[in-house]
Amino acid sequence: MTLDGGNSFRNVDQLGSPLPSSVNIKKLCSAESAVLTPSGRLYVKAICDHTTRLWRSIPTRNEADSWNVVSFTYETDPSNGVYSAGHNLTLAGERVLIETNLATGSALLTTDDNGANWYPWWQGSPEDAGIVGLSFVDERTGWILEGNGSLLRTIDGGRRWNSLSRLPSELAGKFNALEFADSQTGFIVGVGGLLLVTTDGGLTWERKNPSTTVDLYKLAAADAKRVWAVGQNGTVLETSDGGAHWRRVELGVEKDIRFGLTAQPGLHWGDSYSTLK
Numbered sequence: 001m002t003l004d005g006g007n008s009f010r011n012v013d014q015l016g017s018p019l020p021s022s023v024n025i026k027k028l029c030s031a032e033s034a035v036l037t038p039s040g041r042l043y044v045k046a047i048c049d050h051t052t053r054l055w056r057s058i059p060t061r062n063e064a065d066s067w068n069v070v071s072f073t074y075e076t077d078p079s080n081g082v083y084s085a086g087h088n089l090t091l092a093g094e095r096v097l098i099e100t101n102l103a104t105g106s107a108l109l110t111t112d113d114n115g116a117n118w119y120p121w122w123q124g125s126p127e128d129a130g131i132v133g134l135s136f137v138d139e140r141t142g143w144i145l146e147g148n149g150s151l152l153r154t155i156d157g158g159r160r161w162n163s164l165s166r167l168p169s170e171l172a173g174k175f176n177a178l179e180f181a182d183s184q185t186g187f188i189v190g191v192g193g194l195l196l197v198t199t200d201g202g203l204t205w206e207r208k209n210p211s212t213t214v215d216l217y218k219l220a221a222a223d224a225k226r227v228w229a230v231g232q233n234g235t236v237l238e239t240s241d242g243g244a245h246w247r248r249v250e251l252g253v254e255k256d257i258r259f260g261l262t263a264q265p266g267l268h269w270g271d272s273y274s275t276l277k
Contacts, residue, residue: 032258033089035096043096043115045089068115072100085109088131092157093139097121099131106131106146108158122158133178133188143202145178145188151202164202179219181227187243189216189229197243210237210246217258230257 034044046053053071072085086099097108102120105128110121124131133145136158144152149167154160167175167188174194180186180202188196188205193212196205210216216231229237229246234253237246 032087035089035091037091037094037096039094041114043089045085045087045098070115070118086131088134090134090136090142092136092142095121095139095157097134097136097158099134101130108134122161129172132175135178135180135186137180137182141183143178143180143186145175147175148172149175153202165204167196167205176215176217177219179221179227181221181224185221185224185242187219187221187227187229189219189231191215195229195243195246199242208243208246212237212248217256232256 030048031044031046034042036042053069084101086101088099090097095110096115097110098118100107100109102123104123105126106124107120108122109118111118129146129148129150131144132147134142136142140155140157142154142158143164144154144161146152149169149172151164151167152161153164154162171190171194174191175188176190178186178188184199184201186198186202188194193210193214193216195208195210195216197208198205210229212231212235214232214235216229216235216237218230219227221227225240225242227239227243228249229235231237234251234255234257236249236251236257238249239246
């Protein structure tokens with residue numbers, strides 16, 4: 001974690017537990033992602049014994065509030081129609097969205113009762129290439145990156161999506177994450193140090209050289225200038241000029257950093273592959 005915009009990083013243990021004392025963080029198993037809503041409710045997605053689970057709580061506002069736990073198991077014929085919940089958990093304003101797979105193809109699930117129940121907010125088609133990236137900059141504007149390089153955009157909070165652009169076919173299958181800092185500036189990372197930047201809302205993309213060939217898994221943007229990318233072997237890259245130049249941040253971590261990278265003003269998190277196991 002960093003509290004000073006990336007000038008220094010510390011292990012969460014050095015800061016004290018950010019969760020209520022009654023919560024054992026090891027019970028979360030391998031935490032993949034988390035979002036904190038503007039109202040102060042925390043949503044955490046974790047993997048436990050091949051079961052995807054979503055937790056919710058308000059540890060900073062009301063520690064006595066109960067947790068809602070919803071489990072999505074990896075089944076070939078699930079009773080609730082959800083085959084699996086994906087890696088992309090995000091916010092569209094106050095609304096929480098998570099990417100998933102249904103019998104009808106890719107979909108976004110949401111909740112109206114603080115995580116007790118989830119339902120499809122948007123559903124794709126079986127012909128879709130699958131969602132590898134999902135990013136919103138406000139309650140209405142967001143982007144979906146599909147595995148084949150198709151980029152979709154919404155301006156109504158994710159109810160309807162329209163095709164915006166298509167990345168080069170030779171890059172298909174190499175994308176791992178998408179992050180927009182604002183309505184114009186966005187970033188994509190992937191296999192072999194792949195790093196792309198757009199400054200026109202996703203219409204065109206320029207490939208950048210991050211001076212690494214390791215796989216990059218996740219992105220977080222504090223703003224259009226300050227962005228972090230993480231990947232194999234504890235790799236953490238940082239730019240302060242919108243992606244033109246990147247420097248490596250040494251954390252002394254050797255394990256892959258795959259999930260859970262989040263940026264809020266002055267606060268940034270990254271979860272290594274087995275940190276919480």
